[in-house]
Amino acid sequence: MQTLSKLIQNNLKQYGMIIALLLIVLLFQILTAGILLKPLNITNLILQNSYILVLAIGMVLVIITGHIDLSVGSVAAFIGAISAILMVELNMHPFLSVVLCLLLGALIGAWQGFWVAYIKIPAFIVTLAGMLLFRGLTMIVLEGQSIAPFPTDFRQISAGFVPDFFGSGSIHIFSLVISVALSLIFVYKEVKDRKNQLKYHFNVLPKSLFIAKLVGVAVVMNGFTYILATYKGIPNILVILFVLIVGYSFMMKKMVVGRHIYAVGGNEKAAGLSGIKTKRVTFWVFVNMGILSALSGLIFAARLNAATPKAGNLFELDAIAAAFIGGASAYGGVGTVIGAIVGGLVMGVMNNGMSIIGLGVDWQQGIKGLVLLSAVAFDVFNKNKSSS
Amino acid sequence: MADILLEMKKITKEFPGVKALKDVNLQVKEGEIHALCGENGAGKSTLMKVLSGVYPYGSYTGDILFQGQECQFKDIKQSESLGIVIIHQELALIPELTIGENIFLGNEQSKKGVIDWSQTVIQTKDLLKKVGLEESPDILIKHIGVGKQQLVEIAKALAKEVKLLILDEPTAALNESDSENLLNLLLELKRQGITSIIISHKLNEISKVADSITILRDGQTIETLEPGKDEITEDRIIKGMVGRNLSNRYPQRDSKIGETIFDIINWNVYHPLQQDRKIIDNVSLHIKKGEVVGIAGLMGAGRTELAMSIFGQSYGQKITGKIKKDGKEVEIKNVSQAIKQGVAYVTEDRKTYGLILIDDIKANITLPNLQQISQRSIINEQEEIITAENYRTKLNIKSSSILQKTENLSGGNQQKVVLSKWMLAQPDILMLDEPTRGIDVGAKYEIYSIINELAQDGKGILVISSELPEILGICDRIYVMSEGKITGELNREEATQETIMEYMTNIRGEKHADLEQAYTK
Ligand SMILES: Nc1ncnc2c1ncn2[C@@H]1O[C@H](COP(=O)(O)OP(=O)(O)OP(=O)(O)O)[C@@H](O)[C@H]1O
Numbered sequence A: 001m002q003t004l005s006k007l008i009q010n011n012l013k014q015y016g017m018i019i020a021l022l023l024i025v026l027l028f029q030i031l032t033a034g035i036l037l038k039p040l041n042i043t044n045l046i047l048q049n050s051y052i053l054v055l056a057i058g059m060v061l062v063i064i065t066g067h068i069d070l071s072v073g074s075v076a077a078f079i080g081a082i083s084a085i086l087m088v089e090l091n092m093h094p095f096l097s098v099v100l101c102l103l104l105g106a107l108i109g110a111w112q113g114f115w116v117a118y119i120k121i122p123a124f125i126v127t128l129a130g131m132l133l134f135r136g137l138t139m140i141v142l143e144g145q146s147i148a149p150f151p152t153d154f155r156q157i158s159a160g161f162v163p164d165f166f167g168s169g170s171i172h173i174f175s176l177v178i179s180v181a182l183s184l185i186f187v188y189k190e191v192k193d194r195k196n197q198l199k200y201h202f203n204v205l206p207k208s209l210f211i212a213k214l215v216g217v218a219v220v221m222n223g224f225t226y227i228l229a230t231y232k233g234i235p236n237i238l239v240i241l242f243v244l245i246v247g248y249s250f251m252m253k254k255m256v257v258g259r260h261i262y263a264v265g266g267n268e269k270a271a272g273l274s275g276i277k278t279k280r281v282t283f284w285v286f287v288n289m290g291i292l293s294a295l296s297g298l299i300f301a302a303r304l305n306a307a308t309p310k311a312g313n314l315f316e317l318d319a320i321a322a323a324f325i326g327g328a329s330a331y332g333g334v335g336t337v338i339g340a341i342v343g344g345l346v347m348g349v350m351n352n353g354m355s356i357i358g359l360g361v362d363w364q365q366g367i368k369g370l371v372l373l374s375a376v377a378f379d380v381f382n383k384n385k386s387s388s
Numbered sequence B: 001m002a003d004i005l006l007e008m009k010k011i012t013k014e015f016p017g018v019k020a021l022k023d024v025n026l027q028v029k030e031g032e033i034h035a036l037c038g039e040n041g042a043g044k045s046t047l048m049k050v051l052s053g054v055y056p057y058g059s060y061t062g063d064i065l066f067q068g069q070e071c072q073f074k075d076i077k078q079s080e081s082l083g084i085v086i087i088h089q090e091l092a093l094i095p096e097l098t099i100g101e102n103i104f105l106g107n108e109q110s111k112k113g114v115i116d117w118s119q120t121v122i123q124t125k126d127l128l129k130k131v132g133l134e135e136s137p138d139i140l141i142k143h144i145g146v147g148k149q150q151l152v153e154i155a156k157a158l159a160k161e162v163k164l165l166i167l168d169e170p171t172a173a174l175n176e177s178d179s180e181n182l183l184n185l186l187l188e189l190k191r192q193g194i195t196s197i198i199i200s201h202k203l204n205e206i207s208k209v210a211d212s213i214t215i216l217r218d219g220q221t222i223e224t225l226e227p228g229k230d231e232i233t234e235d236r237i238i239k240g241m242v243g244r245n246l247s248n249r250y251p252q253r254d255s256k257i258g259e260t261i262f263d264i265i266n267w268n269v270y271h272p273l274q275q276d277r278k279i280i281d282n283v284s285l286h287i288k289k290g291e292v293v294g295i296a297g298l299m300g301a302g303r304t305e306l307a308m309s310i311f312g313q314s315y316g317q318k319i320t321g322k323i324k325k326d327g328k329e330v331e332i333k334n335v336s337q338a339i340k341q342g343v344a345y346v347t348e349d350r351k352t353y354g355l356i357l358i359d360d361i362k363a364n365i366t367l368p369n370l371q372q373i374s375q376r377s378i379i380n381e382q383e384e385i386i387t388a389e390n391y392r393t394k395l396n397i398k399s400s401s402i403l404q405k406t407e408n409l410s411g412g413n414q415q416k417v418v419l420s421k422w423m424l425a426q427p428d429i430l431m432l433d434e435p436t437r438g439i440d441v442g443a444k445y446e447i448y449s450i451i452n453e454l455a456q457d458g459k460g461i462l463v464i465s466s467e468l469p470e471i472l473g474i475c476d477r478i479y480v481m482s483e484g485k486i487t488g489e490l491n492r493e494e495a496t497q498e499t500i501m502e503y504m505t506n507i508r509g510e511k512h513a514d515l516e517q518a519y520t521k
């Protein structure tokens, strides 16, 4: 009995948020009388939250280095506006426009990163200024108007689906093939990792739980794809998200840069004396945030099929909340990409679920605030417990 | 026989993965100075944290009897109300507040929530006089040295009407005269009837001031040495701590000294904030292959600043001078260039500059060496684990595994992690800044052996140390610094404590006369 409670305690932190997410999904599935997990709604859920999730990935990196970025919503709006001018007013090719927009995002990130990393102005202030600056610029370039509509090719980012190469029946077969393949790869990697860890006598999940975890992930993943497949299959945006999540997770966990980012956030002085170019790391984390803000802005514009002066309003708060719900520490040095994604999904599912059951925006805001606070409180509580 | 003031019985304290204390017993008599000795990670700090309520009742098992009464402290406030005050290994003063504000922090002299400043100042002055500190109460803490800060901590304890004062390695960061000062103060407090428990790895101090000594090893009480019953000598304490006689404090070494591999020529450094304040003044020095070179000096002589400015200009501005490696001039403008040139620096301040405390042992050791264990920027996790495990065993780092967070390691073991990280970098020149601060005798011996091994391999070693016996014990050649200048160079044969001290103080002879006195005592 004692071992079981210890086990739960040890793994609570790691899996706590995922379990919470599943519970929230279950709750709203019941409250919405099954609408939540309807194929159409799931597809919507992904489309609605994609731009926040993209921001959350960048934001968690910023937070890990011990900073914050309040400007992401404004930057997203600004890039959306620029993309509209390029594509709608100047008739530039969508692909070229997207590349230019991402470059512009990088430039904006570099601008803010320069002040934060090299001039040492607190990120809170630099990006607060950025939030005002880029919102202002958005309104200036749009002259207070919306610009629409975008070319169809561009809208595919948010509105398109992965084509089915196996003919089109009522079910999207290709999606299922991808999903099964991915789950097999996942199981293989996990088994390999566990073997390795056992070799070095690390604490691992006991076998039964481990198998339960693998089965759980496979069922959720394939079940989820199956639901999508009964509608239109996998949205393009999900592919982009998947690539970003896997890529950034890999970078943070297994690559030298990732280590450097964690080290700078953990103790900047010690990192510097270990040969890490701390200013450069901070600078590039902001450049990266700029690029992802731009991407987020593009996705949003494509989904809305318009660039508006109000776009991206309060995105920064959702992205920051996602990172913190996902276990990032406000002191820096702690956080994961997956955590931020799970945090973003918690917020997304709640938004969606509460809208379906017809809760007003007022209540939604309040409840989201409480969820943020309790998630972080849970984390802190857990930490105190394990260290004393 | 004096009365027993404190009795701790069968204290057991577990952390996830480690049993830090196993049935520990401790008896402290009224009015004595009781020393707690033991190797790094033996559980000394933990025992004191249990006593003072840092680890609340319920998180450990066993009984605490203070003045005959059973105590179950939920927090520090409760133990303080009984007069048990602990001064932690890391000082807990707030740099931006004044001496007076710090002393009465949490204990403010106030009427209905409004602070009575004149009362605060009067009482602070009184307390400062008691601890022999001549500073005005409204000086900011950050403007006084560590030695004085330590005295402020004690004044703070006195303000709380302390009966039992606990000091965890109070002299680790102090120079000898400040240490001397502090120990005298303890003796003075003892005359006034205040009992104290002191933890220290400086055994000469222990044998000087302690009335009785309890020795811990691996979380267990080994014995208590009492005057009259046992002989209290350093050797006897060491025997209790490590379980055997340590006949020689410094391992033997046959120096095989080769060519010069590292030259510093006309090195000048200015203060990072004050443009025209010269901190290092035209220093030239060299290190040969296989040589252990020491730098002696008083605190503030500029030794750390020298080493850090050499190490990729990590300190200061307007740096001029040449660095030659193997006779060729090299450019070392930042830390990664320094590492590339095979220069490493082990800091004296492991918590601020050495470790990422929230990370585990493994990540800390490999941090400067990620290139070594990665292919195309992807870290080879297996290799990382093997490497870290290797150093954990080699340096005998006491921990539950290489995944233990460094913030949960005992002070000495943290030091070993920092050392590992730079040994792994396999530098040609290793600069060690106070490498044995806060380290137990056994581990010191291990570290000296490692230094010897590295020298044997033809590396050049530079050791900065404030402990003269250590410098004399391990170095082939000694530079002495004072006020940013090199004031003397001595060979092993000609060096004695007296000659070194002369050079250490000779520039402003008069001002340091009192220090000199303290040293020769
Ligand atoms: N919060 C914690 N979590 C896990 N282990 C801990 C924690 N604090 C201490 N330990 C472990 O408990 C043991 C005793 O540590 P403690 O700090 O009491 O040693 P110490 O005798 O004071 O050593 P030193 O002389 O190096 O300061 C060590 O093995 C340490 O790693």
Ligand SMILES: [Mg+2]
Residues within 6 Å of the ligand: B044, B045, B046, B089, B168, B410, B411
């Ligand atoms: Mg200790």
